[in-house]
Amino acid sequence: MxxxxxxxxxxxxxxxxxxxxxxxxxxxxxxxxxxxxxxxxxxxxxxxxxxxxxxxxxxxxxxxxRLTSPLVRSGDGALVPAGWDEALDRIAGNLERTRARYGADALGVFGGGGLTNEKAYALGKFARVVLGTSQIDYNGRFCMSSAAAAGTRAFGLDRGLPFPLEDVPRTGCVILVGSNPAETMPPSLRYFTELRENGGTLIVVDPRRTKTAEQADLHLAPRPGTDLALALGMLHLVVAEGRVDEAYVEERTSGWEEARAAAMAHWPEYVERITGVSVPELREAVRLFCAPEAAMVLTARGPEQQAKGTDTVGAWINLCLATGRAGRPLSGYGCLTGQGNGQGGREHGQKADQLPGYRKLTDPAARRHVAEVWGVDPDALPGPGRSAYELLDALGTDVRSLLVMGSNPVVSAPRAAHVEGRLRSLDFLAVCDVVLSETAELADVVLPVTQWAEETGTTTSLEGRVLLRRRAITPPDGVRGDLEVLHGLAGRLGVQKGFPTDPEEVFEELRRASAGGPADYSGIDYRRLAEENGVFWPCPAQPAADDTHTADPGTGTDTRTRTGTGSGSGSGSGRDMSTETGTGSGMYTDTGTASGMSTDTGSGSTDAGIGRDPRAATGTGSGMSTDTGRVTRTATGTGSGMSTDTGSDSDSDSSDAGAGLRAAPHPGTPRLFLDRFATDDGRARFAPVTHRPSAEEPDDEYPVLLTTGRVVSQYQSGAQTRRVAELNAAAPGPFVELHPRLAARLGAADGDPLAVVSRRGRAVAPARITTGIRPDTVFMPFHWPGEGRANTLTNPALDPTSRMPEFKVCAVRVETVTS
Incomplete structure (x- = not known):
């Protein structure tokens, strides 16, 4: 690379x-x-x-x-330009007053999946160390949280794609569920085109005949909200037709009996009644998926943005497991992450329940490790807070002041009119953004911050590839970076150290904080990112070849000895790079016999070994082990673990073993799970799931289903792209896509204004009539505010595990609008 x-x-x-x-x-x-x-x-x-x-x-x-000056709310209610000191003083003063009157949890922080890793890390630290609040979450909760929850439940680890995109054209079949890359990420479409050119097949699952679906060998158009039943129906046929990979299921999974029993209750004719997908189509999909040696299922927001999104994704993972796909070359399950740093943004601390390195906020060992890096008492760190929608819903009541960084919930949140009202009810609102978004328009203070071309920082792509964005130009006078904002606010709120403004310095701290966690970045630095065009995590730091570390047994950490022909050690918070942390995942990463690294972050099973069993892991190369608890271990090689293909056969120089030299850098981890999953016992877990209706089903008053999504020329809430003339010319505003039969019943012609009404509100946009959508469904893109705001209509019913709102399906009625 x-x-x-x-x-x-x-x-x-x-x-x-x-x-x-x-x-x-x-x-x-x-x-x-x-x-x-x-x-x-x-x-x-x-x-x-x-x-x-x-x-x-x-x-x-x-x-x-763009914005080029701070804005503050004047006495007459207008936003007027102000100096930076005045703006920062006003924010700090209001946050301090709120905390003094109502307590730290009356302060809220709402981040974004577009923030760099450095910003996301610093924002989470700011909320917990400076403000002392548990009330932080981010808009990525609205993106891929259900896939993350399902992946963690099945595999013990969430990384959107456990393989690089380059594997997609080399597999035999891809089922693309609820994804339209032709419009959401057009450069990726070539991977699916090359798949078909190489003789592979593409199955697209989408209630609309999108531009991606037009290229598919088979398009399945289920009723919105029934993807779970569809996956269960396919699994039923896999069992009934004898297509289960019994050896794989026996050797590499657990929970099959329960999952199989649940699937067998979903016979094909029953699934056809639920989904509208015919039995012959179901059988053809199963045949195409099972025929080749290798196959993949890739999901996106369609199945994920549902109140049963975690179970829905779990059902598609079950299909992969039953057919022996996951953890095999050119095969498996993956999630197509949406936002620019949607992957990294959920790894390093701006989620309500997480600490850096994808550690659990409730794990005492994780709290100790991160607190040591931050120089604070672990008991001083707050516990988990509210999820994104629940945080927004609490504004003006439990949460009285809010800092928003890189998000526009007035347009992007479900039940958006209600969320807008909650924002207006706050005692104080501060927004950091590059433009005057609809959320910023409501703020008491708006801070103009740098854009991607004006700053350096890292992001993590949908592949799990950590990348370096580099500053190309100087920002305008009057604009500062988000790290400068946090530094300035921290100082005003009494924390003078710990919030540097240099992104590389922040990243070096992030490396230490992530070391030993599931998302271990400790072996990555800016130089490597520049030279190698990115590095896949996990990538632990490789320590000195003769490292022998003994920790204080009274701290709950480990005492271990490492020997071998290469290098063996732990990576951690700074001094000897030895990590004593965990997340309960029992993850092992096995990079091969040349440079074997086992990372033990779990607890509670004999195989994970935390605090239970001394054991030796042996191999022919260098070993690196990080774990939690008190355990004595000799790590000299690959051991048994979550196998990863690093794409590198390089050995560390064993001739200098014992001389204290550094091993060759860990090459990164493009491919996960090839020998072992990141669970305590190394097995993937089936999820025994069953179909259930959407939170809101059609009835006589609201007889039509609404689903929402994106168009190619706009992005997310449109705050940036709606300011680009070329993009606005291509996609000037919202629309209501509907089938000719529905249009005929309404007496509507193409371009006529239509009102779409749900139990939460009303949106008006012109009709776009097409046979490429189901007759019982309408579609609206969600990039616009105002009268055509699609998220005025959407249902905030939450997935019980991921806390994902049900953006993708709700009951509506459609009416013609007379002037």
Whole structure:
């Protein structure tokens, strides 16, 4: 992955600010304080290809499109320009007054999946150390939290894709569930095109005949909210037709009997009645999926943004497990993460229940480790707080002041009119953003912050590849970075140290905080990211070859000895890089016989070994072990673990063993689970799930189903892309997509204004009539505010595990609008 792209000395290689592909691009400064975007062919994910959003990303850097001065609410209610000291003083003063009057949990923090890893890490630390509040979450909860929960439940670990995108064209069949990459991440479509060119097949599951579905070998169009039943029906047929990989199920999984019994209750004709997908189509999908040696299931927001999203994704994972797909080359389950740093944003501390390194906030060992890195008492860290929608719903009551960074919930949250009202009811609202978003318009203080081309930082793509975005130009006067904002607020609130403004310094601390956790970045640094075009996590630091570490047995940490021909050690919080932390996942990462690394972060099973069994893990190369609890272990090689393909056969230099030299860097982990899953016993877990209705089913008053989604020329809440003329020309506003039969019943013609009404509100947009949607369903994109705001309608019913709202299905009625 060497960076070999050709560029002029003034050109900066970096990555797109939008989706989770994080396409490579080159930036060249031009007059007017902006940049010219050009192809960067050396980055393997997009090979120079860019969608319209990426090509025009520089337009938002223009002075007329962005904020260039802090704004404060004046006595007459208007937002007026102010100096930075005045704005920061006002924020700090209001936060302090709220805390003094109501307590720390009356302060809320709402982050974003577009923040860099450094910002997400610093924001979580700021909330817990400076504010002392548990009330922090982020808009990524609205994106892939159900897939994350299902993946963790099944595999013991969540990384969107456990394999690189380059594996997709080499597999035999892909089932793409609720995803439309032709519009949401166009450069990725080539992987599916190449799949078919190589003789593979593509099955698309979507209630609409999208541009992606048009390219499929088989398109299944289930009724919105019935993806769970569809997956169960396919699994039923896998069992009934004798297609279960019995040896794999026996050797590598647990819970099959219960999951099989649940699936067998979903016979094909029953599933057809629920989903509208015919039995012959079900049988054909099973045949195509089971025929090749290798196959994949990839999900996106369609099955995930449901009140049963975790179980729905779990059912698709069950299908992969029963057919022996997961943890095998060119096969398995993956999630197509949406936001630019949706993966990294959920790993390093801005989620309500997590600490950096994807550690659990409720795990005492994790709290000790992170508290040591932060220099605070573990008991001082607050516990888990509310999830995203629950936090927004509590505004103005339990939560009285809110700091928003990089999010626009007025447009993006479910039941958006209610959320807007909650924001208006706050005692105090501060927003950091690059533009005056609809949420920023409600704020008491707005801080203008730097954009992707004006700052350096890391993101983690949907592949789990950590990438370096590089600063290409200087930000305008009056604009500061988010790290500067947190530094300034922390100092005003009495914390003078611990919030540096240099992103690389923050990343070095993040490395220490993540060391030994499931998302271990400790072996990654800025130099490697620049030289290697990114590094896949987990990537632990490789310690000195002769490291022997004895920890204080009174701390609950470990005493261990490491020997071997290469290197063996732990990675941790700074001094000897030995980690004593865990998340209960029992994860092992096995990078092969040349550089074997086992990371033990679990507890409670004989195999995980935390606090229970001294054991030896042996192999032929270098071993690196990190764990929690008091256990004596000799780690000299690969051991048994969650196998990963690092893409590298390099050995550390064993001739210098014992000389205190550093081992060769860990090569990173492109592929997970090839020998062992990250569970305590190394087995993947089936989920015994059954179909249940959506939280809101159609009735006489609301007889139609609404589903929502994206269009190719806008992004998320549209706060940035709606300021780009070319994109607005291509996608000028919302619309209601409906079938001709529904249009005929309404007496509506193409372009006529239609009102879509749910139990939560009303949205109006022009009709777009097409046969590419089910007759019982309408579709609206959610990028716009105002009268056509789709999220005015959506249902905030929450998944009990992931706390994901049910964006993807609710009951509505459709009416014509007379002038």
């Amino acid at each position: 060497q960076n070999t792209g050709t560029r002029t000395p003034a050109t900066t290689p970096t990555h797109c600010p939008y989706c989770a592909l994080q396409c490579g691009m080159n930036l060249t400064p031009v007059e007017g304080g902006t940049v010219e975007v050009s192809e960067r062919t050396d980055f393997p994910v997009n090979r120079g290809a860019l969608c319209g959003k990426g090509r025009t990303a520089a337009a938002v850097l223009a002075p007329g499109a």
